[in-house]
Amino acid sequence: KNQVEQSPQSLIILEGKNCTLQCNYTVSPFSNLRWYKQDTGRGPVSLTIMTFSENTKSNGRYTATLDADTKQSSLHITASQLSDSASYICVVRGMDSSYKLIFGSGTRLLVRP
Amino acid sequence: GAGVSQSPSNKVTEKGKDVELRCDPISGHTALYWYRQSLGQGLEFLIYFQGNSAPDKSGLPSDRFSAERTGGSVSTLTIQRTQQEDSAVYLCASSYRGGGLETQYFGPGTRLLVL
16 A cells, blocks of 8 residues: 555646645654655656644745644645646655655646636 | 756667666765656655665665666666566656755656667
């Protein structure tokens, strides 16, 4: 079973609308959770990183939330732009490794004009 | 400054041939990682370098896969006797020292297609 599950698998929204992407993880013990944005044909780029003690973190129009008790995270995108079209990947690091990351399979977001 | 670069960007090879993929990390980054991304799948960890040493090779799928790093900088991932299931995007990332809260900076990847 994948230790990091994301939903939905894909999403289409109109430009200017908001959306929320979900991530559930079973990695335990847990150290930190990251959200990455991956444009087509590019490597992932870090958006946010949160430790277990943080509940929310923002990066411009991106806001990530974390509930370490329920092992859930969300990424909220406000006032979407065409350039937000990409895959958004939830990534978790457990306590057992300082470097090994566990990746979700991503949510593919398409923003239409 | 320059980010992580990888070459070639695309590689098409015949089954059974060997391929070599190259990664140039960000200057000064001691930690380097190789990942594989198959279609519709999450990134899969392959190997971690700290300097020229590889303390964790646990993700290499078989003994056909090997990697080395020289001068604490450039790394090459070699796949011998390629198989069709090796077709994927191979991503390299680097970080400053490999610490738990460090951001890993990714290269654009090498898209490998084995015919």
